[in-house]
Every structure is written in structure tokens, then in C-alpha cells.
Amino acid sequence: MRRPEPNASEDERRAATARRLHQDVTAQAWIREAEWEQVRARQAAAAQARAEAAAAQPAADVPAPPVPPMVVPAPRPVAAPGPVVDGVDQEQVLVLEDLTREQVRDWRVRGMKDHGVVFDHIDQYGEPSARRLFSNRLVDEAQRLADTRHLALHTTWGQA
Numbered sequence: 001m002r003r004p005e006p007n008a009s010e011d012e013r014r015a016a017t018a019r020r021l022h023q024d025v026t027a028q029a030w031i032r033e034a035e036w037e038q039v040r041a042r043q044a045a046a047a048q049a050r051a052e053a054a055a056a057q058p059a060a061d062v063p064a065p066p067v068p069p070m071v072v073p074a075p076r077p078v079a080a081p082g083p084v085v086d087g088v089d090q091e092q093v094l095v096l097e098d099l100t101r102e103q104v105r106d107w108r109v110r111g112m113k114d115h116g117v118v119f120d121h122i123d124q125y126g127e128p129s130a131r132r133l134f135s136n137r138l139v140d141e142a143q144r145l146a147d148t149r150h151l152a153l154h155t156t157w158g159q160a
Contacts, residue, residue: 096132108134115142 008016096104111118111134118139122130131139 096129104133108138111138111142115145118142119146 005012099107107117111121118130118134119142121133122139127139134142
């Protein structure tokens with residue numbers, strides 16, 4: 001950067017400063033434009049590569065159409081009455097083996113959200129079946145919360 005002559009007038013100094021500023025701004029604009037041109041070239045190359053990769057995929061990799069949601073069937077008791085084993089009437093035992101993993105998970109989620117589902121299952125199939133389907137922890141929690149639901153807890157802060 002050259003400074004204007006010390007004997008130059010105020011107008012000459014302003015003109016020289018304006019000229020340097022114009023050169024600097026123009027150079028920065030060209031640099032920025034060159035960088036953006038490189039970015040656009042990289043984006044175009046990436047888009048071209050994606051298009052070529054998509055065209056090279058075999059038709060078997062095309063995703064299948066969405067499957068409609070499946071209705072979860074209710075658990076069913078064993079069809080034929082059976083003997084009493086360990087104090088459990090085998091007629092009341094739920095056939096958990098007929099349920100898929102997703103169906104068991106759905107039953108457990110429903111039981112966690114609404115403990116009435118657990119109690120309905122206990123009424124229909126018995127507690128051992130409920131413990132197998134929902135887990136011991138969930139059945140115990142539902143029973144504990146059912147016992148405490150009617151309690152009215154009062155605190156006497158002033159007497160503490």
C-alpha cells in the first residue's frame with residue numbers, strides 16, 4: 001500500500017483512498033465468487049455421483065410399499081380344558097407362545113399405560129398368566145398402586 005504524496009491535496013488523498021478501497025472490495029468479491037464457484041462444482045459433482053449410484057441400483061432394492069397396520073388380536077385361552085398343575089387351572093392359562101414379540105410388547109405397553117388392562121387380564125386368565133405376559137414387576141406395581149389409590153395423604157406442616 002502506497003500512501004499518497006504528503007504534498008497532495010485533500011481531494012487527491014480522498015481519491016487515492018477511494019481507489020484503494022475499490023480495489024480491495026473488488027478483489028474480495030472475486031475471491032468470494034471463486035470460492036462459491038468451487039462449492040457449486042463440488043455440489044454438482046456430488047449430485048451427479050448420487051444420480052449415477054441411484055441408476056446403478058438393481059430393481060430389487062426398490063423399497064416395498066408400506067404395509068397397513070396390523071390389528072393385535074386379544075390373547076386367547078387354551079382351547080381344550082386341561083388338568084390342574086401347581087394349583088393353576090390349565091384352562092385359564094394364556095397361550096403366550098401364540099403371540100409374536102411385537103404383540104407381547106404391545107400388551108406390556110398397554111399394561112404400563114393403563115393398569116386396568118393388567119387387572120382385566122388377571123380376572124380373565126389368572127395372576128400367573130399376567131405375570132408371564134406383563135412381568136412380575138408390572139403386576140406388583142399395578143397391585144401396589146391399586147392398594148394406595150384410595151388413600152388420602154395429609155401432612156401437618158405446622159406440627160412438624
